[in-house]
Amino acid sequence: MRQVNLGIIGGGTVGGGVFQAIQRNGPLMSCRLGVQLHVARVAVRDLRKKRAVKIPAALLTTDWQSVVADPAVNLVVELMGGTTTARQVVLAALKLGKPVVTANKALLSAHGEELFEAAQKSGANLYYEASVAGGIPIIKVLREGLIGNRITRLYGIVNGTCNYILTRMKNEGADFGEVLADAQKLGYAETPPDLDVDGHDAAHKTGILASLAHGFWVNPKQIHVEGIRQITSLDIQFATQLGYTIKLLGVVKQNETTTGPKRNGCAPVQVSVYPALVPNSHVLASVNGVFNAVFVRGDVVGDTLYYGRGAGQDATASAVLSDLADAALDLKCGTKSRIPPFVPHERDGTVLPMDEVVSRYYVRLNVVDKPGVFARIATVLAKSKIGISSIIQPEGHAGETVPVILMIHDAPNSAMRNALARISKLGAVKGEPVMIRVESFE
Ligand SMILES: NC(=O)c1ccc[n+]([C@@H]2O[C@H](COP(=O)([O-])OP(=O)(O)OC[C@H]3O[C@@H](n4cnc5c(N)ncnc54)[C@H](OP(=O)(O)O)[C@@H]3O)[C@@H](O)[C@H]2O)c1
Structure with a gap:
């Protein structure tokens, strides 16, 4: 096969970007691959819509089914988003034996197992x-570059909107709401922003990475998700004074020694998304603005880091082009991919329940400034077998109540939650305690 005909479903931000990138670098890719990528048809919702990237009218249709079924189309590119029609698009194409390229993390998160089986x-x-x-070509890294490694740690800053908001909160001392409103005006955050700021988008991506790294499909319902709405400029300021930067992290950890008993012969894997204090000395602390980064530790290679733009027309188009190249080479050579995109190989794999996850913590309490208060708090923690590594009462906060910061040693999530519930009932503690995990990257 000297030419691969693409049927693209979706001509929006990413679809337009892919169309444009093929016009620009199609000849270069054709030299490198020995096969030409040709956009045969593009399905959109509204033919009259004004498009930032012009797609010739002759290619456009509103009938995605006719594109998928077109015998001239060899490769289907799903760039419409959503999980309902997009699922039908992917299943219909696969049923016809046509390879599919998608950018749709929500679809994979919700229906990945079914789609990979299909x-x-x-x-x-x-x-x-x-x-x-x-x-960032992180799928290829896990699928190919690190195939000879067991992945013991993976930490991802995978939501550009949250990273942009947290970066500006730190740099400007601004509040969450203020920066979010500005980010929405500038187009860095959606309206409503829930999918991003509540951590769900990061959870979709973290689940995909965890599944690929550990060889079993991670059910999104098993991923513990916390967003960044509750992060205040006060906590960012205290974290800075203590030598940390707050980041929303996707965390995938497998630890043979500390995660308790093995289940079905393999150690359970922590898969979670939460804001965490990252030591300023760690490279992830300096990933700023809309940039993404994924830190991966393999048992053979050691620590590795991947950094780049996590979204946007051109960055996403670059990733789609990489998949188009793989698929086109398979079609040209008449083979299936040398390394299939997802192979379930750890059928007994399980996700570690969040209650059993052990972390260090930053806790901020608002307490009445009286003698004996610290002793009462320390007693509750001691009864729960939770050790305090330091207590800090930042200066310059006079008033009826003052903030107190506790840095807590490793403790299971459930024990920490129960202890904080008891501490919040102490008469001298006002308001809800703030608890943010501290990531040590050990
Ligand atoms: N934007 C990013 O930076 C980014 C980054 C990574 C991944 N992604 C993923 O890429 C996918 C596309 O995102 P996007 O930002 O490009 O979205 P978008 O700008 O909203 O584009 C969606 C496209 O799909 C078309 N469409 C919707 N329903 C359709 C239907 N029933 N039949 C035919 N066409 C239909 C729309 O047509 P009209 O143009 O006529 O409305 C539009 O062209 C999503 O899964 C998203 O999660 C996006």
């Missing part, structure tokens, strides 16, 4: 590089 049955592949961390 791909396996059909003999066609499903590619998804653009679904996680935009322009």
Whole structure:
């Protein structure tokens, strides 16, 4: 095959970006691959819509089914988003034996297991590089570059909107609401912003990375998710004074020694998304603005880091092009991909329940400034077998109540939550305690 005909479903931000990138670098790719990528048809919702990237009218249709079924289309590119029609698009293409490229993390998170099974049955592949961390080729890294490693740690800053908000809160001392409103005006945050700021988008991506790294499909319901709405400029300021930066992290950890008993012969994997204090000496603390980064530790390679733009038209188009190249080479050579995009290989894999996850913590309490208060708080923690590594009462906060920061040693999540519930009932403690995990990257 000297030419691969693409049927693209979606001509919006990413679809337009892919169309434009093929016009720009199609000839270069064709030299490198020995096969030409040709956009045969593009399905959109509204033919009259003004598009930032012009797509010739002759290519456009509103009938995605006719694009998928078109015998001239060899490769289907799903760039419409959503989880209902997009699922039908992918299943219909695979049923016809056509490989599919998608950028749709929500779709994979919700229906990944079904879609990869359909791909396996059909003999066609499903590619998804653009679904996680935009322009960073992290899927290829896990699938190919680190294939000889067990992945013991993976930490991702995978939501650009949250990273942009947290970066500006730190740099400007601004509040969450203020920066969010500005980010929405500038187009860095959606309206409503819930999918991003409540951590769900990061959870979709973290689940995909965890599944790929550990070889079993992680059910999104098993991922513990916390967003960044509750992060205040006060906590960012205290974290800075203590030598930390707050980041929203996707965390995937497997630890043979500290995660308790093995289940079905393999150690359970922590898969969670939460804001965490990252030591300023760690490289992830300096990933700022809309940039993404993924830190991966393999048992053979050691620590590795991948950094780049996590979203946007061009970065995402770059990831789609990489998948198009893989799929086009498979079609040209008449083979399935040398390394299939997802192979379930750890059928007994399980997710560690969040209650059993052990972390260090930053806790901020508002307490009445009286003698004996610290002793009462320390007693509650001691009864729960939770050790305090330091207590700090930041200066310059006079008033009826004052903030107190506790840095807590490793403790299970459930024990910490129960202890904080008891501490919040002490008469001298006002308001809800703030608890943020501290990541040590050990
Ligand atoms: N934007 C990013 O930076 C980014 C980054 C990584 C991954 N992604 C993923 O990429 C996918 C696309 O995102 P996007 O930002 O490009 O979205 P978008 O700008 O809203 O584009 C969606 C496209 O799909 C078309 N469409 C919607 N329903 C359709 C239907 N029933 N039949 C035919 N076409 C239909 C729309 O047509 P009209 O143009 O006529 O409305 C539009 O062209 C999503 O899964 C998203 O999560 C996006």
